[in-house]
Every structure is written in structure tokens, then in C-alpha cells.
């Protein structure tokens with residue numbers, strides 16, 4: 149094993165920054181080569197060099213989006229998908245795949261929710277860990293992202309996610325903790341945003357105290373792309389690699405900072421050892437001996453989609469015996485929506501649409517994808533619906549709605565699609581909706597449709613998977629990994645998400661998703677864990693203990709019986725309901741799960757471990773996870789709000805806790821209208837006041853001001869004009885244009901240097917915006933790197 153002590157200071161510093169967009173340095177003098185990192189998480193994205201189009205990349209398998217994969221609740225399937233992606237990486241000379249993303253789905257409008265797994269930390273953590281195990285089994289590294297509290301795209305470069313310590317530990321950090329401890333990802337990506345006042349890339353508490361300290365993480369932390377708030381401070385506070393890096397002399401700048409005492413030698417040594425070890429591991433990967441089996445990976449993409457799609461409702465119309473006398477309506481049947489936009493976009497050449505799979509069925513597009521009304525299309529669809537016995541109606545969110553770089557504005561499907569449903573249902577009441585979107589939408593037609601099959605964004609195998617489920621070649625077995633609220637207003641953070649100009653208060657604290665809906669007894673369209681099957685199951689629960697103490701583990705044995713002749717997989721969901729105590733807690737939380745396959749009429753048992761820690765909350769006073777004792781109910785549910793079997797378990801604890809009811813009343817009696825008026829409870833839980841954010845659009849500007857902030861200034865307007873002219877010249881597609889535009893507005897001045905230009909450009913622009921032209925000139929021509937904080 150190579151030792152960092154064999155390296156010169158300059159060589160060590162070279163390990164601390166990337167080269168361009170996709171290369172991480174090794175130590176060539178020691179025979180450890182540089183290596184490539186590439187995006188996931190839906191598949192491998194290798195952008196074509198010099199292309200101006202973000203979606204111009206090498207052909208690769210597009211697996212279901214994590215939003216759908218999580219609905220499989222199938223650890224083994226997730227591992228196999230990871231393994232297949234790892235194999236594809238090996239064939240494409242990729243050392244580390246930039247995936248998975250395990251951020252919690254705090255609010256359904258987050259533009260990147262399709263890239264994330266769940267609103268529940270256990271499910272997100274376990275699925276993420278399994279994916280990591282799969283990829284890394286191939287000798288390819290993963291990069292667990294985006295650490296942490298990156299739960300919105302709006303203001304993502306400047307947003308301060310302000311979260312109380314309990315919510316941080318129990319909800320937002322938990323999936324990372326699980327993944328780090330269970331699967332040891334070779335790298336972790338810090339997020340763009342701040343967490344409680346400090347940029348994630350420059351956050352000593354998060355990176356050094358928690359990740360590398362408490363969790364004992366030994367891998368590499370790299371920044372999100374352009375997300376290094378200040379590269380020297382960041383390295384001092386736990387960041388190992390700055391990504392990307394276009395500065396030609398970054399290693400020299402870093403070495404100089406060490407010599408001048410701005411950058412800690414100890415931190416450089418630690419980071420250098422970590423990166424060296426990573427490069428060495430990557431270098432040891434076995435070269436593939438056979439060509440990549442693309443057909444095999446496509447089949448896995450189909451299998452994964454089939455085993456994950458969720459049957460939301462079914463009045464018995466499904467499965468169909470055949471497509472005879474069925475009309476297929478909806479452009480998505482022909483032009484499927486199967487992935488989201490942004491850095492996760494995969495260029496597959498093996499996409500199967502539903503129509504391409506089923507062949508020549510009577511079809512009408514019915515609506516335009518750009519949302520414009522098209523009466524002729526609608527008319528034709530209605531006429532077709534009248535002629536047939538049933539309608540397969542493909543609805544969903546158009547691609548422009550869901551993307552990295554911006555959030556959705558509402559939870560609605562396009563009006564032209566909703567209008568079409570209303571007209572069709574009058575012409576033919578037998579409508580089966582096939583729905584594609586990366587996150588929940590409001591479903592005003594939910595009780596009028598005969599069945600709804602939710603495909604989320606299901607990757608290149610979408611057509612085959614939908615066909616298999618509609619015809620009952622396979623029984624649906626996906627379960628929702630997030631709650632589907634009835635309306636956006638019902639979301640606990642609805643009235644204050646995504647925050648104002650970069651200050652996002654997580655006032656709902658622990659009460660995210662079902663933790664809120666169940667505790668506040670608020671009706672949802674479909675609860676967390678919901679999903680129908682063609683089979684019907686019953687459950688019997690047994691516990692190996694009546695009582696559990698610290699350091700003990702209990703086991704739940706669940707016997708599942710399939711009462712139908714239909715073979716089907718079945719998700720077993722295990723929850724714990726808490727007794728009312730002094731500590732505020734959600735009414736019920738997921739504590740374990742399993743997926744099992746049953747033949748017709750088969751009975752099978754599965755055993756789920758219940759560690760004592762399943763009952764723990766984060767005790768802020770002692771900075772540790774502790775348990776409040778009492779009689780908990782251990783429950784088997786077919787969703788979070790449909791419990792079919794339960795048994796009491798006494799949880800013994802010596803710890804006593806004081807009630808916070810007076811300080812945080814809203815976390816004991818949850819407001820039905822969300823937490824918009826819960827500032828006092830929130831501040832009490834946070835333990836500090838939150839300064840009001842400044843009006844970002846007013847002078848003085850600083851390096852953290854964004855292009856949007858500068859739009860009232862001459863330099864801001866000029867930059868915008870140049871950028872927009874360039875976009876027009878480049879003939880970008882609508883979706884690319886929208887994403888680039890949003891990314892432009894969100895760019896902070898400090899990031900201007902990541903584009904390969906001088907470090908001082910950002911400061912010069914800030915000076916110009918502050919009407920200080922001479923200072924701008926001075927910065928461009930003479931200024932040395934500005935003086936650093938410690």
C-alpha cells in the first residue's frame with residue numbers, strides 16, 4: 149500500500165483537487181494512476197467531450213429512477229442493479245460512480261426527488277447501502293450524495309438549511325449514517341447548501357465531528373460540482389477533494405497556503421492519505437474479460453421496473469386478459485417519460501415505449517406534451533374511447549417539470565391532461581390510468597379511474613414493465629416509498645418551502661411525510677407503504693421476546709399467506725408505535741422490512757431484526773441516541789396507516805427525559821394546517837434565534853451573491869445578456885435551456901472561478917456590482933488571494 153509520506157507537499161496537494169470535470173488525481177510517480185468519476189444514479193453518464201449539450205453522452209443502460217427503485221423495498225434487487233451499474237462502469241473506465249443520492253424527500257416539489265429514494269430514513273439508508281454494496285462488489289467506487297440537507301433545488305448554492313439537531317440526526321443524517329456504516333461508500337459528496345450557517349463543503353461539524361469522527365468514515369469527501377465555498381477553508385474543515393477544478397496551479401496555491409500557515413498540514417496529510425487509498429483501490433479493479441452484455445442489463449432494467457411499479461388503485465379491472473377492445477390514449481404511451489433532467493440523464497438507445505412493446509393497438513395521443521390545448525387531438529381521443537370497451541390512458545408530468553436546478557411550482561398535472569380525463573370519462577367510464585412522474589402529483593380523478601398504475605420514472609424498460617403488469621404476467625408488488633398527499637397544501641412544509649432567498653427553516657422538524665400525516669391524523673391520497681397486488685395476503689406476527697433492554701435485539705417472525713392462486717412478491721412492512729411519553733415522537737415509524745416471493749396459496753415466514761436502537765431518539769442534551777422506555781406496539785402493516793397485526797413489546801430504559809411540551813407545543817399536538825405558524829416551537833427546538841436574511845438584491849453584494857441577486861446591476865444584466873445570447877446560438881433544446889437558465893441565475897460569484905477563469909473574477913464582478921471599478925481592476929490585475937479566516 150502506498151504511503152502519503154512518500155509524496156512531496158506538491159504531490160499531496162495535487163491529490164486534493166480534481167482535474168477538469170471528471171478526473172481525480174492519483175500519484176502517477178508511485179504507479180497509482182489518475183481515474184475517472186462519472187454520474188449516476190439512474191445509470192452511467194459519460195458526457196461527450198466538447199459537446200455543449202448536457203444530454204450528449206455515451207450510450208448506457210437507464211435503470212429505474214431511485215424514486216421507483218425504492219418502491220421495490222427489495223434490498224437484493226437494488227444490490228443487483230448496483231452490481232450491473234458497477235460492471236458497466238468497469239467497461240467504461242469509470243473508477244467511481246457519483247451515486248446514490250439518499251437525501252430525504254422533505255417536500256414533493258423538490259426538483260430532484262426522482263433521484264432520491266424515500267421520505268423515510270431507514271428505507272432510504274438501507275436501499276442506498278445495498279446499491280453501494282452492489283456497485284463496489286465490482287471494484288468500482290460509489291459517491292454517496294448530497295451530504296446533507298439538500299432537500300430543494302431553489303437557491304441550492306446559497307440556501308441555509310436550518311434544522312434542529314433532532315431532525316438532523318433522526319431524519320436527514322440517518323440515511324447517510326446507515327449507508328456509511330453498512331456499506332462503506334468509497335466517497336461522499338458534500339452538498340451545495342449550508343447547514344445551520346456553514347457550507348456543507350466547509351462544515352467541520354458535519355465532515356469532521358460527525359462523518360469522519362463519530363461514524364469513523366475513512367473514505368474521501370469530494371465537493372459537489374462547483375460547491376466548494378472556499379477551497380482552503382473547506383480543506384481545513386474536512387473536505388478532501390475539490391471538484392471540479394480547472395485552476396492550472398491549484399496544487400501550488402494549496403502548497404503555498406500550507407507554507408503560509410493558512411492550510412493545516414495535518415488536514416492535507418489526512419486528505420492525501422484518503423485520496424491515495426481511493427486511487428489505489430480504483431486501480432486494483434479487474435479489467436473485464438468479456439464484452440459488456442447490454443441485453444442482460446436491459447433485462448435487469450425491465451425486471452427492476454416491473455418489481456417496483458405501484459398499483460395505486462384497482463376496482464378489479466386489472467389484470468386485463470388481453471388488449472382486445474382497448475384504446476390506448478396519451479402521448480406518453482408512445483413517447484414515455486422515463487427519467488428526469490440534469491446530471492443524472494442517461495443516453496440509452498434501448499428505450500421501450502408501451503406502444504413499441506404491444507404493437508399495433510388503436511392509439512390516439514390525446515394531448516400535447518408542452519401543455520398547450522389541442523382540440524383536434526382531444527376530439528380524436530374521445531372518439532376512439534367511445535368505440536372501445538376500455539381505455540388505457542397514459543398521463544404524467546412533462547420532462548420540463550422535473551429537473552435538477554429548479555423545483556416544481558405546484559403539484560399539478562398539466563391542465564390539458566386533466567381536461568382530457570374529464571372528457572374521456574364521460575365518453576367511456578372504463579379508464580385505467582398509467583401514470584409517470586418523478587414525485588407525487590394531485591390526482592383529482594383518483595376515484596373516477598378504474599385503476600391507477602404508477603410507474604414513476606421507470607428507466608428504459610418502462611414499456612415491457614407496464615405490459616407485464618397490465619396483463620398480469622407479473623403481479624404488482626411495489627409499495628410507495630413516500631406519502632401521496634391529497635393536495636399540496638397538506639404537506640407539512642407547504643407554506644414555507646423552499647424558504648425565502650436562501651433561508652430555509654425546517655419548522656416541521658421530525659414530522660416529514662407519514663410521520664406528520666399519521667401523527668396529525670391527516671388524510672392522504674395514498675399513504676406511505678401503500679401498493680396493491682393481484683394476490684391477497686394475510687399476516688401473522690410473533691415476537692421472540694416480551695421485553696427488550698439496552699444492547700439486546702428482538703426478532704419479529706412474520707408469516708405471510710398468499711390466499712390467491714396468483715404468484716406474487718410481497719413487501720412486509722414492520723412499524724413501531726410509540727407510547728405517549730415526555731419525548732415528542734411521530735405516532736409510528738418504520739423499523740424494518742423485507743420482500744418475499746410467494747407462489748399461489750403459499751405460506752412463508754420471514755424474520756426481521758429489531759435492534760434496541762430502533763426505539764431511540766436523538767437526545768440533544770447528551771448528544772447521543774437514547775431510548776425512552778415504555779410499551780411499544782410492534783406492527784405489520786400493508787401501509788403505514790393500515791396495520792394488520794400487532795404485538796406489544798416492553799422497551800426497558802434507565803433514562804428519564806423532561807417534557808418539552810411548554811417550549812415546543814406544536815411537536816406534541818401537531819397543527820393540522822402544517823407548521824407555518826410554528827416558529828416558536830421550532831426556535832425552541834433549534835436552541836437559538838435565526839437572524840432574518842438580508843435582502844439579497846441590495847448592495848453591498850459579496851462572493852455569495854448570485855447572478856439573480858445581481859440582476860438590478862449593470863454587470864448582472866450584461867452577464868445575463870451574454871449568457872442568453874450564447875444559449876440561443878447553441879440551439880439548446882427547451883429542457884436544456886430551462887435548466888441552464890435556472891443554473892445561471894443560481895450561480896454565486898465565488899463559483900465563477902470553477903469555470904477555469906481566475907480566482908479573482910468573482911471578486912471583480914462583485915466590485916463592479918458594488919460600483920467599485922478601481923477595486924475590480926485591482927483584483928483582476930494585482931490582488932493576491934484574499935486573506936483567509938483561520
Ligand code: BGC
Nearest residue numbers: 187188246293294372373491
Ligand atoms: C450535481 C451532482 C453531480 C455533479 C456532476 C452536480 O450539479 O449536483 O449530483 O454528481 O453535478 O455532474
